[in-house]
Amino acid sequence: MRLKSPIAQPPMLIATISLLVVFLATVVTCAQEPDPQYAFLEFVRREAAEMRRADKPPATLTDWERHRTALKQRLQEAWGEFPAEPCPLRPKTMGTLARDGYRVEKIVFQTLPDVWMTANAYVPDRQEKVPAVLCVHGHWRGAKQDPVVQARCIGLAKLGFFVLSVDAFGAGERGLTKALGEYHGEMVAATLFPAGLSLCGLQVYENMRAVDYLLTRPEVDGRRIGITGCSGGGNQTMYAGAWDERFLAVVPVCSVGNYQAYLGAACCMCEVVPEALRFTEEWGVLAMTAPRALRVISATRDAVQFSVEEARKSLALTRPVFELYGLESSLDHAVFEASHDYNREMRESMYGWMTRFLKDSGDGSPIAEPDLQTEEPEALRCFPGDTRPDDFMTIPRFAAVQARRLVAQWRPPSSLEAWQPRRDAALQGLARCLFGGEPPRPAPSTQVVVTSDGEGRTITFAPEPGLTLVARQRHHAAPTTRLAIVLDLDGAEKAEQSQLATTLEHRGWSVITLDLRATGKLAYPRDRIGRAIDHNTAEWSLWIGRPLLGQWVIDVRRLLDALVEHDGRLPEEVLLAGIGPAGLVAIGTAALEPRISRVATSDTLASYVTDAPYEGQRLGTIVPGILRDAGDVNHLAALIAPRRLVIGGGVAGDGRPLDVAALDAGYAFTRQVYDVKDAAGELRVLTASKAAAIVEGLE
Template sequence: MLMSSGVLGQTAGLSHVLDSQPADFIAQHYRSLAAKAFQEAVIPSNKEFWLKQKNVLKQRIIQETGVQRYPNLPLEIKETGMIVKTEYRIKNIRFQTRPGVYATANLYIPEGKGPFPGVLITHGHWPDGRRAVIFQEVAQVLAQSGYVALTIDAWGAGERCTIAGEQEYHGANLGASLFNIGQSLLGMQLTDNIRAVDLLCSLPGVDSTKIGATGSSGGGNQTMWLAALDERIKAAIPVVSVGTFQSYVMNSNCVCELLPHGLSFTEESAVLGLIAPRALKVFNANQDANPSFFPAEMLRTYANARKIYALMGAKEQLSYQRFDTGHGYWPVMQEAMLGWFDHQLKGIGDGSAKPRPSVLPLPAKDLATYPDNQREKEVASTADFCRQEGSKSLDINHFKIDKAYFDGKRESLKQIIGTREIRVIKRVDKLGDQDGWRRMVLRTMAGQTIPFLWYASRNKVTSYQLFIHSQGKDSLSSEAIEKAIQNKENVILLDLWGTGEQASPEAQQIDGRLPPFHTLARSALWLGRTVIGEWVADLEVMQKWLKQQGCEKLTISAYKETAVAALAFSIWNKTDRLILYDCPKSYHFDQRDSIDYYNMAIHLPGIIPWGDVALMKTLSTARMASYRERTMSGRVVE
């Protein structure tokens, strides 16, 4: 049973170590790392260098996102309904984006003789996905102006949610579950969008040499990545989505906008540079509320991307426009989009805004591929896909007893856990005693403050039991603590990175209603790190200090997400015993319900194909006891 802070006060005599809230070290540190990454991003000095780096960068993006290409896969387009208007018609369709997986979409086809330019429209985080009013408007404007427009539901959104007809947020723990099987929400979207371009190019009424792409917010992000990787996109307009990757750290963004390890090898200007010499126009809103998309951030990226366009002899092909609006795809933006696409894809006009034709959005149900919600099982949700792919990727080799294999797995796990700094002890301060507990603070050379409570055994034994919990030391079990004290062990109650008194108030505020560690987990992955890796680093520096106190036997009692960190720690560091409470038995996705039982710190990219929790336990040399092992949705495993 987990106790409240009040119970800790009764057991330990106090619930806090620090007398006042320290500065938000995590927010400051991560922003500093992101700023350093921006400054160190390589801007090519000559065209030859860039052309070499361009291919390397593309391959790294493909590797980190997990994007797939299926140029020879049948599209298997199926039409389930059609709406006929005076100047265009709309087809409600589904098509195959990867083997056995289908996406829901709408095709807007102008009347008249083609071939027409084609434009892919990608949506952001609006209810109804592709059928949201603003994306209908964009599609109608284009169709009435002589473009074939394709709108597609992003992975896990619109008609592709877990339960047909029920809206859900495709990010947070649900979207992050894709990391565990070695995929990413960004990569899933990119795979779909590349296939959407395949579809446009396959249509007899479309000129496959004149394909454009546009989208707003998360859809603008998709537009940028698609244009960067697919050279069939001749003109692209990402709307209210371009900023800097630096600004994504410690800000509120979706995991669909996350490139794992991104800031360890690139910045957004280089991704825009991948589009050169093809046409690119960036739209930003002066009144945008998200700091990641502020015009000031866009301009920093634009300045560096412009250097790449200049090397490619295409400075005139890159431009931007700011609008005195908020976040969205407003009519004034649609008019600017139409004039620019006419210039780039039709060769008419000078690119200036054109009055948009009148639009009349339709009820979302009219545009549904499955208006009765009886969708085909091949229209897979994130939950379906994670279950199916996770079971395929089980690495049976970890049952082999082979030293070389195990050594390799220990090393590859370090890549999964991510970069972790070696914490160097500056000093350890004792802030006073209360009811037998010493209030202690370990301070690192980097400025990190690690608070902990120490109940020193009167018998001066060399055995220590260290307690950790993802909700901080206030949530530890009083019964387990008292048992350790009765066994005459030294007892340490530690607040790990981002927990308890070591939490980031700024990150918690940004999280809002999203699962805990949403901001920190996302930010860590951008920097090539994981929360679990940060926890391992804290455990390593604590172990150094404990050894200085004469610790010879270390037991770690870890709860929920921190149990995985304790496991990883014990693989590389001598640990005598692990006591794991509510640890996931496996990272395999079991059900959508209760997906937030574990917080966002739990996710480790590629952990299932690596070998899962079972292999971690195999590699650990610690004696181990595990209580209430659970599925990823929190169900106790019998």
């Protein structure tokens, strides 16, 4: 049942209430120490609220058009650049099903070079040209083949619309394997980030190519095209509808909410727009649809990020933009007493909206759904069974092609003069990737508190306002001349118990371990999704444009500040060692932090380039644009020269240990830089990660 959506409150009143809520939340936070496992979530929420504190609707159409242009540019940067020229579609029909009043064509077409989109075209039995609707599926296991998705396609076709239903990249028939039912998020989609791409952006581009295909069909009236989808498909609908002005009617279902509501929730990587909260809230994207027609459909029992309440927050700032165009009636919010779904009542609401704006008929009221019968999913496949080509382009394979193109632009320097400008550019690019530019300005004090006992000392400090970290230095005896900070993203206890920490102590190093933010005892309790141990905290960090790797670099640098603040200086030698994925924290920190005199890694990722999903890695270390702006792991390692660097073994993206030949080839660029720095002996690349060999290499 559709519920009456209340009249939105004036935007200024909503903004005032929001500020009051943020203020009261801050008072409560200050009065009560948060649970350490939830401290990071509260930190991210405060950062986001501050970023969007001044949001307000535009006062004039000129103001909006100026804002829209800037917003479109920022979205393009966040998604990654689209090709300057589209490749040929080269469509192929793989089969046809004749049905009562329509037929289903099983088709494939090329969206990017060697990237094929699988699709079903539902073609009504009409002689005249008809409007078209692009149907995008969301996270139903069957993708375009799923009965929930089929229902709206058949309903639209029987009502006289040409329908194109497509499989998103990595879903349906386009997964890693040939079977249906794969999930394209977490460490599958993450392979795109280092090359400066995102699954969200690629979906927008591919849906634009789907429109290109629709325009080749003689049955389609190319002036009348709409788009609809639910859940993740609703997100695709919102973004493609905002971006591509060829869509005249846009109907996202069970997907519209508020970006800040994602902070605390788990969502698919296809819904993430890196840095989005730095430049907009969701209302800005919705408003880009104006002056075209937008109906948002919400369910009363949906998850918080798609809830009616969060959608109303966004629409309260979207509505004034439609009013500036004098088209208030082109925006509608339909609320249904339902769970997360695209049920019959919702479909009938969508039919009415499409009929009004694509057929110039009716007032947008629901249209009854014709009787329909869905197909067995296998019957709709373009590549039934295991007939899909073995070399079919998957997300990781595509990501690897783009990544290798970027890496190929790096040439080993022939001289120090040739290296220096490239080094400066890489350092600037690294800072931009990790911090969004300059790192956050540190507070005047780390608020360091040091307590000692018979086994060492505990160092408590604040890396940023609202966060507290605790480091443990065992067997501390002043003055310490050699300090080793040992990192493990599984936590301080694991780092302290590691063979590397024990061996360093036996060789006279004073060892410090700590839980970096959102790790160890500070880890969010419901963080893991699939292969990604730190999925949710890493994802929230991307929304605010602060990858976890950059935040962990800040934690280490602020630990050094705390030691200086308390002890007056740092020891003569400061070693930073990272175990597993923490090796990337060690390399990234040392590249930007000259106070680190020695660096060691153990079984660390040797390259961001992979044609398979990341295994055994942290999503927080997979940084958007790092290959484009700063380089691969070996290039980052070269920024440490001429300081001592020991690489203790290494792994590929899929988690496989690398042999001596692969390690030598992987770090050849790093070795060349050390050579031109006249420091060849300071780089040690070991084939194994044995602690004794690593520590020996540090001496």
